[in-house]
Amino acid sequence: DAKTTQPPSMDCAEGRAANLPCNHSTISGNEYVYWYRQIHSQGPQYIIHGLKNNETNEMASLIITEDRKSSTLILPHATLRDTAVYYCIVISQGGKLIFGQGTELSVKP
Amino acid sequence: DVKVTQSSRYLVKRTGEKVFLECVQDMDHENMFWYRQDPGLGLRLIYFSYDVKMKEKGDIPEGYSVSREKKERFSLILESASTNQTSMYLCASRAGGHHDTQYFGPGTRLTVL
Numbered sequence: 001d002a003k004t005t006q007p008p009s010m011d012c013a014e015g016r017a018a019n020l021p022c023n024h025s026t027i028s029g030n031e032y033v034y035w036y037r038q039i040h041s042q043g044p045q046y047i048i049h050g051l052k053n054n055e056t057n058e059m060a061s062l063i064i065t066e067d068r069k070s071s072t073l074i075l076p077h078a079t080l081r082d083t084a085v086y087y088c089i090v091i092s093q094g095g096k097l098i099f100g101q102g103t104e105l106s107v108k109p
Numbered sequence: 110d111v112k113v114t115q116s117s118r119y120l121v122k123r124t125g126e127k128v129f130l131e132c133v134q135d136m137d138h139e140n141m142f143w144y145r146q147d148p149g150l151g152l153r154l155i156y157f158s159y160d161v162k163m164k165e166k167g168d169i170p171e172g173y174s175v176s177r178e179k180k181e182r183f184s185l186i187l188e189s190a191s192t193n194q195t196s197m198y199l200c201a202s203r204a205g206g207h208h209d210t211q212y213f214g215p216g217t218r219l220t221v222l
Contacts, residue, residue: 032208043113043199043213044152095140095207099152 004088009104012082018075020103022088025069032091033064035073036099037084044087044099047073078107112136113202113214121220128187130217132200140203141183142211143167143175145196152199158183190221 005023012018024033032051036044048055048062050071055062061074075082087102116131134141142157144167154167156175164175172194176184183202187194200214 034210036213041197041216041218043201043216046210046212049210091208095203096154097152097201097211101151 004090004100006086006088006100006103008101009106011106011108012075012078014080014107014109015077018078018082018105018107020073020075020086020088020105021070022072023070024088024090027068027090033062033068033071034089034091034097035060035062035086036089037082037086037105038102039084047086049091078105080107080109083107113200113212115198115200115214115217117217118215119218119220121222122187122190123222124191126187126190126221128190128219128221130185130187130198130200130219132183132185132202132214133181134183134202134212135181136202136204136212137180138202138212139180139205141177142201142203143173143183143185144199144201145169146199146216147196155185190219192221195219195221 032049034049035047038044048060050062050064064071085102085104087099113134122128140159143155144152146152153169155173156167158164158177161180174186198217201211203209203211
């Protein structure tokens with residue numbers, strides 16, 4: 001299973017875009033990139049996923065590089081409620097989710 | 110919206126008690142999962158089920174069993190709770206494909222005294 005690397009923590013000002021990077025240099029052609037977030041003491045919340053193309057939904061945008069070795073999750077207008085741990089996960093053919101340590105995003109007023 | 114519910118948010122039990130954690134999903138998903146989450150260890154898969162009455166061991170099944178009598182319900186059973194089973198327990202469900210999204214419940218924080 002491909003591993004992912006994320007910075008342990010990031011700060012973002014309220015109302016600004018939060019750009020969360022993820023490296024997945026060993027990703028293979030049929031593996032998807034998923035993003036979840038977890039607010040303290042709650043279950044992980046699905047955000048977005050992609051394979052090759054950039055994706056956007058009501059929560060966020062996902063930018064995947066052409067070589068697929070890294071991706072960036074963009075929260076366009078961060079709010080205080082977006083403070084959470086964000087996990088970047090690569091899902092293999094077996095469908096197993098492996099959560100790493102994630103990035104702790106702090107949105108500050 | 111997919112909804113996964115768990116029977117309790119917080120639970121306190123004594124060593125040796127039998128503990129039932131219930132999970133219900135309302136999206137007719139084939140696959141259901143039980144994880145535990147501990148600081149520094151991330152999420153670890155305990156058991157999963159890909160159909161009614163079917164179950165598969167995950168990475169850490171010891172000390173746990175599961176039951177799936179109906180498609181929407183997946184139960185995790187601690188036959189004799191021990192203090193090292195104090196943890197956050199998370200249930201998830203997924204439609205049929207491996208690349209389909211897993212949706213999580215709110216979690217049950219279990220404390221075994």
